[in-house]
Amino acid sequence: MNHKRRQDLQIVDTNRILYSPSSFARSSLLYLQEVGRLTALEPHTKSRSGLSSYLLLIVHSGSGTLEMEGSRYDLVAGDVCFIDCSKPYSHTTSVDLWTISWIHFSGFNMPSLFAKYCSRGGLAVFHPSSFDSFAGSVDRVYSLASSLDPIRDMRINEELNRLMTLLMAESWHPELVDTGKRSELEQVRAYIASHYSEKISLDFLASHFFMNKYYLLKIFKEKYGMTVNAYLSSCRLMAAKQKLRFTKLSLEEIAVSVGWKDAQYLSRMFKKLEGMTPGEYRNIW
Secondary structure, three states: OEEEEEEOOOOEEEEEEEOOOOHHHHHHOEEEEEEEEEEEOOOEEEEEOOOOOEEEEEEEEOEEEEEEOOEEEEEEOOOEEEEEOOOOEEEEEOOOOOEEEEEEEEEOOHHHHHHHHHHOOOOOEEOOOOHHHHHHHHHHHHHHHHOOOOOHHHHHHHHHHHHHHHHHHHHOOHHHOOHHHHHHHHHHHHHHHHHOOOOOOHHHHHHHOOOOHHHHHHHHHHHHOOOHHHHHHHHHHHHHHHHHHHOOOOHHHHHHHHOOOOHHHHHHHHHHHHOOOHHHHHHHO
């Protein structure tokens, strides 16, 4: 771990920690690489590429730009940037000199987490509903990295997971679904939740709610983060788990009661969704 407070050729005034995570953190946790805050003293550009890292950057004051993959983003006070640093990028502050904070971090599961963030509509630059939540998270990571806590890697992992939860929440864009369809979508979701034991198909739902089935499929996933069939399966799985734990019904009886055609299909779906057989789940719980 290396603390630095310096002026890079009088260009910036910086507080940063270059952190050295344990081998356990690198193999099993979300781990910190660098955290810091700087105030620009002169206009400048920083360019990087090929880093095995993910960058969260927040703008406290001033303004600048981010350039990445042929796109240019304007950054102003209150903005947050979240990017994959394996790809070339640069950020610039000019006359309106900025103050920014940042975290470079990674982890064995970060590629899949970042892919999920992007699939949910996550943006490289956004203006969060609560800037203080992000600023507070950066401050807490800095404090943890500065500490002599013997389990600080675990605490940093906890904070970085909290940060990813914030990012996932901000990546959600239900406003992409036009207002007139939102209430209809909630009716569709509520119908599935109440009638999961019945035969339900995308064609039936589209006809029942007078919607184009391809449009329904698209906006349902945009709003709820899963397909119609995935939500239906999750409702059936939850009901099956309840019956496995709190009744003595046979697998065949449970399958029929939740909308799966027989015990064999129940077992196949249960193993796919829960990672174990219905019998194993019943025995464990």
